[in-house]
Amino acid sequence: MATPDLEAVHSAREATGSAAWRFAADLLAHADVRLNGTREWDMRIHDPHVPERVLALGNLGLGEAYMDGQWDCDRLDEFFARVLRSHLDERIDPARLVFHALKARLMNRQTTRRAWKVGQKHYDIGNAFYEAMLDRRMTYTCGYWSGGAKTLDEAQEAKLDMICRKLGLQPGMRLLDIGCGWGSLMQFAAERYGVSCVGVTISKEQAALGAERCQGLPVEFRLEDYRLLDEKFDRIASVGMFEHVGPKNYRTYMEVAQRCLADDGIFLLHTIGKNRRETTPDAWIDKYIFPNGELPTIGQIADASGGLFVTEDLHNFGADYDRTLMAWHANFEAAWPRFEAQMGERFYRMWRYYLLSCAGAFRARDIQLWQWVFAKQGLRGGYRRPALG
16 A cells, blocks of 8 residues: 555545544554554554544444555554553443444344354355465464464464363263364364264355365264254363354353263363453454354353353463464465455455454453363362363
8 A cells, every 4th residue: 555645644634534633643642553653553544534434433443444445554463452452442432332232232143043144254255265374274263372382283283182181082982062163173183082073063164174174084064053962972172163152142052062061071162252241242343254253251151151060170371362363364464365366455454454453452461262171060089180381
């Protein structure tokens, strides 16, 4: 994008929205971000109406303005880390976004009919695209870097092995993977731990490629909603799916896991989470990336699991998601020339904004990554988390 004519931009600014510009500049100053500054994390404004658009529509306006090429930033990840760490959202009148907030709180946006939307909009955009962005096993969740991993492949293998060890997998066990993606966990568990696996997903593309990648292994993919499950398994894992369940369905989700888990079994839940219960879903993420998604809090998960499970362990390694997202972004940028003609500039800006804004959110510790270990009645003698490195 060409460098803006700053004189023209400033003139138009004063004519059309100087009050909004001043308010935005003052607000961003709390995060040490400048409008038309020269540092990597500063905003470069190409359209003088950007401040008004953002103040009117919040995160949705900010993201759409970026997709439309109305502003740029060399380090979006650092821009968002600074903005979120400074809690600028608390300085804007929430009444501006009241409709979105009410819709999120009053509606069940994750009904059995609506649940398939995220598969169609996000996960079914093309397997080749995800193969280029992800690790060799196509693991679309946070890697575990804290044990000394140096590459994305190593971080994802470390995470998969950690899950298998937390579950105490043994040869001959039967594992259910709720929201199995392309089957990376099932493939790893079958190969390394000798278990048979059943995975459910709402993505046709994931199920098709996953079955192909797991040929010859005791792994079954099912294209179905988790609420239909009703059979017993020795172990259950759910990695990066709970974010699509929605608060009105948390209890139902836990009831499904409880009825499907053997009495002496272990259930591991791996999910992104938020710090405060009263916040609403990000309107831009909801519209363009994960329709109908919503992050849970620790309290909501505890409420939903109460009386059904004993919480044996809770592990937060959300800081590792920053590095995972930056690795995905590097792969995405390197592979983009292969997809540019098919997907176009607006998709490129959307996807770049998605990956880097999320990296910034984890860097700011605005959102977390938790692994919960549950048992029905509590494990006799207690649970011992395996050494993680």
